[in-house]
Amino acid sequence: MLDSLTDPGTCLCIWTTRHLGMNLCADKSPLDIGDPCVRASWGALIPGVFVFALCLFSITPIRHLFEPVTPRVRSYLTLSEAEALREQDPIEDKPVVQRAEGALDRVSKSLWRTLIFVLVGIVETLCWLAYGSYLIYSDNNHWWKGTRALIYASVWLFTAICPVARPSMTPPFDVLVVYLLLFAAGILELGGYMYDHSTYQVPLPNWDILILTTMNLVATTGMLIVMGGMPLALPSNRVKKDDIVIPPQIIALPMLIYL
Numbered sequence: 203m204l205d206s207l208t209d210p211g212t213c214l215c216i217w218t219t220r221h222l223g224m225n226l227c228a229d230k231s232p233l234d235i236g237d238p239c240v241r242a243s244w245g246a247l248i249p250g251v252f253v254f255a256l257c258l259f260s261i262t263p264i265r266h267l268f269e270p271v272t273p274r275v276r277s278y279l280t281l282s283e284a285e286a287l288r289e290q291d292p293i294e295d296k297p298v299v300q301r302a303e304g305a306l307d308r309v310s311k312s313l314w315r316t317l318i319f320v321l322v323g324i325v326e327t328l329c330w331l332a333y334g335s336y337l338i339y340s341d342n343n344h345w346w347k348g349t350r351a352l353i354y355a356s357v358w359l360f361t362a363i364c365p366v367a368r369p370s371m372t373p374p375f376d377v378l379v380v381y382l383l384l385f386a387a388g389i390l391e392l393g394g395y396m397y398d399h400s401t402y403q404v405p406l407p408n409w410d411i412l413i414l415t416t417m418n419l420v421a422t423t424g425m426l427i428v429m430g431g432m433p434l435a436l437p438s439n440r441v442k443k444d445d446i447v448i449p450p451q452i453i454a455l456p457m458l459i460y461l
Contacts (some may be wrong), residue, residue: 323362
């Protein structure tokens with residue numbers, strides 16, 4: 203044990219980790235949420251790590267490692283998957299036309315949402331990328347601030363690529379979690395600035411930080427509102443509305459009260 207601690211490689215690794223950790227937020231503890239640097243670091247690292255994990259597990263060799271486990275998690279077929287399996291069955295012309303028209307109508311309704319996701323993601327990516335590059339280029343002492351901005355840029359780039367790479371008419375779970383993490387980070391960072399200014403008379407940060415943080419929070423809130431308007435499930439042309447059983451109000455009201 204002592205030999206491993208006195209190994210030159212181990213000592214160099216420990217020294218490097220401590221040195222970088224001290225330079226991140228001026229010797230502040232990672233749990234010191236009262237420090238603006240710590241709040242901003244958590245707000246950037248948590249979404250960044252989540253996006254990195256999603257990209258890592260999307261690699262085919264790594265995804266194949268979990269194939270013995272993933273089929274056991276979902277042991278049923280959704281309605282859309284069951285319909286996809288029956289696409290090769292002989293069906294009358296009329297239901298096929300109705301199903302195609304319904305699918306095209308749903309796609310046209312969800313196209314504007316995809317455009318909004320991509321447009322907002324690209325704008326946010328360019329803003330954070332420009333700000334982070336400027337900080338790193340102008341002053342080496344601001345390298346961690348610039349790195350945080352670049353992490354935000356990569357997270358927003360992920361939200362812009364996903365709607366195009368994997369189009370979906372229902373809210374994608376991974377992008378929804380990214381938006382929620384960005385929303386929580388914006389509330390934590392911007393709310394911390396306001397709280398410190400009103401309680402401890404701490405001066406507000408520079409206007410560029412306030413503008414980017416506010417824009418990040420407003421954009422994330424707007425994306426959550428748009429995503430909240432997406433259908434949670436796609437209607438099926440094989441299921442009639444008359445066949446859906448609706449309990450009478452006398453039965454439904456006690457059930458709602460109980461739930």
